[in-house]
Amino acid sequence: MQYRHIRSIVVVALSIALVSTPVGTTTAPAVRSADTLSDQIELTNRTETEAWLDETMARQLEEDHVPGAAVVIVNDGEVVLAKGYGYAELGSQRPVVANETVFSIGSTGKLVTWTAVMQGVEDGQLELDRDVNGYLTDSTVTVPDTYARPVTLEHLGTHSAGFEDTFSGMVTDDPDEIRPMEEILTDHQPSRVRPPGQYVAYSNYGTALAGHALDERSDASFSELVDDRIFIPLGMTDTTYAQPLPDRLESRRAIGYTHQNGEYQAHEPVTWTLPPEGGSLRTTTTDMSRFMIAHLNEGSYNSERILKAATVRDMHRRHFTKSEEVPELNGMAYGFIEMDRNGETIVGHWGDTPRFKSLLALYPERDTGVFVVYNSPGGGPARFELLQAFTDRYYPRADTPVVEPPAGAAERARELTGDYRSLTISESSWERVLGVMTRTYTVGATDEGYLTTASLGEETRRWVERRPGVYEEVGGGDLLVFQFNKNERATHLFRHSFGPATYERVPWYESQTVLQSVLGAGIVAFLSVLLLWLGGPVWRRWRGRGIPSDHERAAQWVLGTTSLLWLVVLAIFLFAWINFNAEAASPSLALQAGKVLPYVALAGTVGAVVATGFAWRDGYWNRPARVHYSVVTALALLFAWQLSLLGILPV
Numbered sequence: 001m002q003y004r005h006i007r008s009i010v011v012v013a014l015s016i017a018l019v020s021t022p023v024g025t026t027t028a029p030a031v032r033s034a035d036t037l038s039d040q041i042e043l044t045n046r047t048e049t050e051a052w053l054d055e056t057m058a059r060q061l062e063e064d065h066v067p068g069a070a071v072v073i074v075n076d077g078e079v080v081l082a083k084g085y086g087y088a089e090l091g092s093q094r095p096v097v098a099n100e101t102v103f104s105i106g107s108t109g110k111l112v113t114w115t116a117v118m119q120g121v122e123d124g125q126l127e128l129d130r131d132v133n134g135y136l137t138d139s140t141v142t143v144p145d146t147y148a149r150p151v152t153l154e155h156l157g158t159h160s161a162g163f164e165d166t167f168s169g170m171v172t173d174d175p176d177e178i179r180p181m182e183e184i185l186t187d188h189q190p191s192r193v194r195p196p197g198q199y200v201a202y203s204n205y206g207t208a209l210a211g212h213a214l215d216e217r218s219d220a221s222f223s224e225l226v227d228d229r230i231f232i233p234l235g236m237t238d239t240t241y242a243q244p245l246p247d248r249l250e251s252r253r254a255i256g257y258t259h260q261n262g263e264y265q266a267h268e269p270v271t272w273t274l275p276p277e278g279g280s281l282r283t284t285t286t287d288m289s290r291f292m293i294a295h296l297n298e299g300s301y302n303s304e305r306i307l308k309a310a311t312v313r314d315m316h317r318r319h320f321t322k323s324e325e326v327p328e329l330n331g332m333a334y335g336f337i338e339m340d341r342n343g344e345t346i347v348g349h350w351g352d353t354p355r356f357k358s359l360l361a362l363y364p365e366r367d368t369g370v371f372v373v374y375n376s377p378g379g380g381p382a383r384f385e386l387l388q389a390f391t392d393r394y395y396p397r398a399d400t401p402v403v404e405p406p407a408g409a410a411e412r413a414r415e416l417t418g419d420y421r422s423l424t425i426s427e428s429s430w431e432r433v434l435g436v437m438t439r440t441y442t443v444g445a446t447d448e449g450y451l452t453t454a455s456l457g458e459e460t461r462r463w464v465e466r467r468p469g470v471y472e473e474v475g476g477g478d479l480l481v482f483q484f485n486k487n488e489r490a491t492h493l494f495r496h497s498f499g500p501a502t503y504e505r506v507p508w509y510e511s512q513t514v515l516q517s518v519l520g521a522g523i524v525a526f527l528s529v530l531l532l533w534l535g536g537p538v539w540r541r542w543r544g545r546g547i548p549s550d551h552e553r554a555a556q557w558v559l560g561t562t563s564l565l566w567l568v569v570l571a572i573f574l575f576a577w578i579n580f581n582a583e584a585a586s587p588s589l590a591l592q593a594g595k596v597l598p599y600v601a602l603a604g605t606v607g608a609v610v611a612t613g614f615a616w617r618d619g620y621w622n623r624p625a626r627v628h629y630s631v632v633t634a635l636a637l638l639f640a641w642q643l644s645l646l647g648i649l650p651v
Contacts, residue, residue, distance in 0.1 A: 064378030065259035106351025109281030114335025256355025292369035409449030432647030526563035562604030
């Protein structure tokens with residue numbers, strides 16, 4: 001129990017400070033009321049749907065600390081309901097209005113990118129299975145031939161190209177830094193870290209690269225193509241990539257908020273420097289309803305057609321299967337993410353910006369679509385809760401959930417324990433910290449045979465075995481699926497509810513337990529050295545001890561300086577993690593210094609190792625002092641080792 005408390009303290013130390021409106025009318029946020037559950041209900045009953053949605057959204061805005069949101073539901077080619085909830089701006093009490101309020105929707109806008117790419121395929125300008133470099137002959141962008149197999153648009157559209165994750169070049173504090181697509185993609189190209197087509201690992205760069213390929217094959221720019229071939233035909237007059245927003249839309253822009261210490265803080269809009277398809281799309285819910293209807297209606301909206309029916313069906317079908325043994329596990333469609341729930345076929349996408357969270361979900365077999373967007377980070381979990389609640393209400397689960405582990409489950413569960421880290425992670429920069437700390441699942445096992453999963457920022461979940469290697473969430477509908485090597489050892493983990501990711505089992509020395517233990521012990525050790533360093537003269541006077549020799553003082557200074565440097569390095573990157581968006585937009589002087597200081601601290605650590613040898617050979621101080629010096633030096637080495645695994649000390 002004591003160890004668990006220490007571990008919790010270390011985690012906190014590392015991560016701290018890291019109602020409704022139908023179209024044209026407004027209603028203030030409502031208070032929470034009891035859940036409304038019933039048997040399957042017809043979606044076309046607008047009164048029932050509106051009552052349920054009002055109650056659900058009011059509860060979410062209150063519980064998840066979201067000032068405002070907007071939802072649109074479409075069915076059979078028509079808008080069933082479009083409503084705004086809460087406020088687009090708290091100061092003026094400006095409400096969210098579904099057909100007026102403009103939201104940033106982040107990566108949900110990538111569906112527009114992939115629709116445009118498929119228009120290029122239809123026109124014969126692009127081919128899904130061709131080396132993407134074939135489209136970049138006149139561009140400074142070139143995908144390196146790291147692996148024999150080339151990267152294709154098929155790989156980019158399924159997020160299986162094998163790029164490392166990177167945030168650099170995506171956002172900026174200065175709108176004047178927005179540069180042409182070609183320059184950004186050239187200057188901020190991520191490394192290829194695995195063969196294409198092997199695993200799914202979400203890539204913002206991959207989508208931007210596909211948009212650039214289309215741009216290179218066309219006479220018009222990407223933005224012009226999308227305007228002429230998607231937005232104008234669909235009547236999406238309030239949708240734009242423009243930064244800053246045009247005056248006619250700026251007055252209707254939803255403000256992004258964070259909730260801290262019981263209060264909401266407003267933020268200025270993010271400026272996106274990755275090309276238009278990287279996250280700068282702003283739109284209204286009613287505009288997005290037209291886009292959803294076009295996809296549900298096999299490419300047509302009213303008298304306009306943006307894609308052929310066969311192309312739409314191809315975009316919605318599975319293109320990447322993550323587990324042949326578990327076909328019910330969500331994979332990747334083309335541009336669309338599979339989000340099946342309750343046995344229902346669902347494809348869509350979600351989007352994240354620092355303050356806005358969105359989700360678009362299509363039920364092609366039901367001719368139904370849902371789009372929701374929130375103006376605060378609390379919308380992150382809320383959107384998936386809404387998706388599950390909507391599916392449960394209108395398309396409830398038919399089978400019976402598994403309740404108890406079968407015979408032999410306890411032994412099989414123990415073989416699966418360990419840490420599994422997302423492949424969507426940086427391999428070459430300090431940004432790796434974000435992935436290691438927030439995209440790692442620690443899998444445990446209970447004596448009864450249940451699995452447990454824990455991850456920073458999420459509650460611990462329990463899972464029950466459905467069959468070997470396949471586990472169902474207790475009290476939920478999610479699945480965990482394990483992949484095994486030829487020795488029948490689990491090597492990878494997949495989450496049903498999170499299609500565009502693969503989690504790889506990490507060795508014991510990269511586990512969260514080892515990381516937290518080494519960093520925690522290092523912090524304590526370094527602080528003890530500084531205390532002794534500063535308090536030593538007072539202690540010697542009080543005890544009547546003699547003045548240390550020059551060699552002893554030099555050894556103390558080496559370890560004292562090294563300890564201080566490691567603490568400074570950790571503090572710099574802790575604050576960089578906490579202020580990740582700001583550092584990604586414009587690296588601070590502290591972060592730039594932090595990229596150099598680890599090497600200075602490492603040199604000091606090597607010096608401390610040498611000094612340790614002299615201390616024991618020449619009998620510096622007394623034995624307990626020499627032991628303390630040796631232990632701290634060893635921890636400094638382990639500290640450097642763990643920071644190298646975090647990407648803070650690249651070697």
